[in-house]
Amino acid sequence: MTDQTLIILGASGDLTARLLLPGLGALLTAGHVPGLTLIGASTDDLDDSAWRTRVHDAFGAHGAAAAAESTGQETPTTDSVPATSDVADRARWIRTDVTKASDLRALLSAARGSVAVFFALPPAVTALACEALLDVDLPPGTRLVLEKPFGTGSESATALNALLAKLVPEEQVHRVDHFLGKSTVLNILGLRFANRIFEPILDSTHVESVDIVFDENLALEGRAGYYDKAGALADMIQSHLLQILALLTMEAPFSMAAPEFRDRKADVLRATRLWGTPADSSLRARYTAGVLGDRKLVNYADEPGVDPSRGTETLAEIVLAVDTWRWAGVPFRLRSGKAIGASRKEAVITFKRPPRVPDGLHGCDQPDRLRIGFGPDHLALDFNINGPGDPFELDPITLEASFGAGELPPYGEVLRGVFDSDPTLSVRADTAEQCWRIVEPVTSAWRAGEVPLREYPAGSTGPSLFL
Numbered sequence: 001m002t003d004q005t006l007i008i009l010g011a012s013g014d015l016t017a018r019l020l021l022p023g024l025g026a027l028l029t030a031g032h033v034p035g036l037t038l039i040g041a042s043t044d045d046l047d048d049s050a051w052r053t054r055v056h057d058a059f060g061a062h063g064a065a066a067a068a069e070s071t072g073q074e075t076p077t078t079d080s081v082p083a084t085s086d087v088a089d090r091a092r093w094i095r096t097d098v099t100k101a102s103d104l105r106a107l108l109s110a111a112r113g114s115v116a117v118f119f120a121l122p123p124a125v126t127a128l129a130c131e132a133l134l135d136v137d138l139p140p141g142t143r144l145v146l147e148k149p150f151g152t153g154s155e156s157a158t159a160l161n162a163l164l165a166k167l168v169p170e171e172q173v174h175r176v177d178h179f180l181g182k183s184t185v186l187n188i189l190g191l192r193f194a195n196r197i198f199e200p201i202l203d204s205t206h207v208e209s210v211d212i213v214f215d216e217n218l219a220l221e222g223r224a225g226y227y228d229k230a231g232a233l234a235d236m237i238q239s240h241l242l243q244i245l246a247l248l249t250m251e252a253p254f255s256m257a258a259p260e261f262r263d264r265k266a267d268v269l270r271a272t273r274l275w276g277t278p279a280d281s282s283l284r285a286r287y288t289a290g291v292l293g294d295r296k297l298v299n300y301a302d303e304p305g306v307d308p309s310r311g312t313e314t315l316a317e318i319v320l321a322v323d324t325w326r327w328a329g330v331p332f333r334l335r336s337g338k339a340i341g342a343s344r345k346e347a348v349i350t351f352k353r354p355p356r357v358p359d360g361l362h363g364c365d366q367p368d369r370l371r372i373g374f375g376p377d378h379l380a381l382d383f384n385i386n387g388p389g390d391p392f393e394l395d396p397i398t399l400e401a402s403f404g405a406g407e408l409p410p411y412g413e414v415l416r417g418v419f420d421s422d423p424t425l426s427v428r429a430d431t432a433e434q435c436w437r438i439v440e441p442v443t444s445a446w447r448a449g450e451v452p453l454r455e456y457p458a459g460s461t462g463p464s465l466f467l
């Protein structure tokens with residue numbers, strides 16, 4: 001097995017501690033990437049020892065715990081997981097200005113074996129780092145791993161793609177969308193393509209509408225530096241929810257190999273557009289002060305680090321059309337909000353009514369629904385039967401299935417693809433551009449003030465076009 005080195009640019013940031021290192025810890029605990037060298041880099045004045053402590057903490061607090069959860073074992077500490085302790089003990093910190101070729105050259109010379117460079121940086125700094133890398137000889141096979149947001153619109157995404165194409169072949173670029181590492185999201189593929197019963201009715205003849213909803217209890221949680229520039233549309237819809245839409249609407253690939261799978265996703269995203277005008281097919285809103293469970297939340301605009309004049313939305317909705325033979329005429333309603341009282345994370349496929357219910361059968365007319373939950377992992381099918389009591393009275397019933405989490409947490413899954421040099425679960429260049437193209441009519445209209453920014457108290461359900 002070849003040695004591998006993971007270099008994290010921007011390693012002192014929130015993403016590294018909160019998601020990346022825990023995901024890596026789970027991956028190592030599950031026995032992957034033995035002998036990994038981990039190098040952290042940024043302009044911060046850390047040293048090896050301080051960095052190792054951070055890595056130990058992140059592995060111990062989250063990574064090992066996540067792996068233990070999925071195996072049902074007791075939570076081990078880093079001390080009881082030699083693979084993570086070993087990587088943490090040998091981790092190195094190299095002070096680096098990521099926009100300077102000379103610094104990046106020195107950084108890469110410290111790597112052993114096959115190299116993956118993770119850009120845990122804001123989009124503008126990522127672009128500068130990529131430009132600096134043009135003057136550096138990258139070791140053969142180097143993989144470049146980029147976080148969302150990938151650019152800030154289709155123009156910057158196209159420019160960044162062009163830059164990356166000068167550095168390494170597309171197969172070596174991993175654009176991370178951690179929702180593609182979520183076991184329930186991936187279960188959409190098994191549900192659709194490994195069963196006879198669902199796929200034939202997933203089309204415009206049978207489906208009335210599809211809702212993809214990710215409403216969270218979480219509020220800003222100290223992430224103003226990133227979130228206030230992104231907002232709910234870019235943070236969740238342009239990225240994660242469009243990936244879910246692609247999995248729900250794509251045609252069956254003949255294989256799960258990266259080229260076929262990513263071709264089918266790209267096909268359907270190219271066919272996706274806003275349903276109507278931004279005024280009738282989009283909604284934006286921002287939470288005000290409120291109470292959520294036992295937490296008192298302050299007005300978003302008063303959160304430290306927020307620039308209220310930016311008008312950042314914390315709740316966004318858009319309605320999309322997928323112009324394919326299969327889906328023409330079916331509205332896809334995508335929604336995500338923060339500080340929502342009732343957390344709801346699911347895709348709901350609502351079916352059309354039967355052509356005719358026989359006279360004499362009465363009492364219940366709920367439409368059939370297939371619900372795919374994204375946390376907790378859950379699957380439910382709502383339909384009508386002749387229930388107890390009056391034999392001709394219809395009753396609603398739900399068939400439910402819950403299943404355990406995958407072997408790895410989402411970031412672990414995504415990183416496994418990076419270390420295996422398998423880009424299947426990463427977002428391809430054209431797809432990243434398409435996802436911006438789909439939302440751009442909305443972002444332009446919002447910038448021009450054509451859609452008002454509404455308000456909702458934290459802890460409420462928030463406004464909606466369709467709920």
Ligand SMILES: O=C1O[C@H](COP(=O)(O)O)[C@@H](O)[C@H](O)[C@H]1O
Pocket residue numbers: 216218235236375410
């Ligand atoms: O990427 C993001 O995702 C999370 C929600 O995903 P989860 O896996 O943590 O449930 C969201 O809270 C965050 O704002 C966004 O940046």
